[in-house]
Amino acid sequence: MHTVLNLLIWWPKRIAAHFSWAGPLIARIVVGYTFMLTGWGKLMNLPAMIENFRGWGIPYPELLTPFVSGWEFLGGLGLMLGLMTRICGGGLAVVMVVAIISAKLADIDSLETLLGFEEATYFAVFTWLAISGAGKASLDYFLERLAPKR
Template sequence: MNALLNLLIWWPKRIAAHFEWAGPLVARIVVGYTFMLTGWAKLDNLPAIIENFKSWGIPFPELLTPFVAGWEFLGGLGLMLGLMTRVLGGGLAVVMIVAIISAKLADVDSLETLLGFEEATYFAVFTWLAICGAGKASLDYFLERKQSDK
């Protein structure tokens, strides 16, 4: 039993410890780049996106559309840099909850359907980043270390 635990749990854990910086970095770059682009596309086409927000029943669409588009753009950029990751990730997780409720809820007929939405996957990644942070390959980590050196 010890040999099996060593092979399947402890050995991979020791190897992975050398690459802990990579998981958050890959997640931040992938979702950050995606949301930077979608945020920019929304900012570049605000009138049409405002109409979408209206059709989904989102209140104050003239105010919330540029706010959400800007949050997606700047949030995506910040995530790629690993800057303010917990705040930006938490905010983007909330945006995904609102997206699911406003644009997708009518399509939900099972847990499988709900979890199959890409917004649910984004929500999971943003929540993880908001809780666990940006990791060592980030500006957050650099700023934390610089501050603790004082």
């Protein structure tokens, strides 16, 4: 039993420990880049996006559309850099909940359908980053090392 546990659990865990920085970095770059681009696209096409928000029943679309679009752009950029990752991830997780409720709620007929939405996957990644942080390959990590210990 010890040999099986060593081969299947402990040995891969020791190897993975050398690459613990890679998971958060890859996740941040992929979702950060995606949201930076979509946020920028929305900012450059605000009139149409305001109409979309209005059609989804989101209140105050003239106010919330530029706010959410800017949050997607700046939050995505922050994630890519690993800067204020917990704040950016948390805010974008909230955006995904609102997106699911406002644009997809009528389409949900099962847990499978809900979890099949790309917004659900983004929500999971953003929530993970908000809780776990940016990892060692980030500006957050660098800034934490510069700050005096509390």
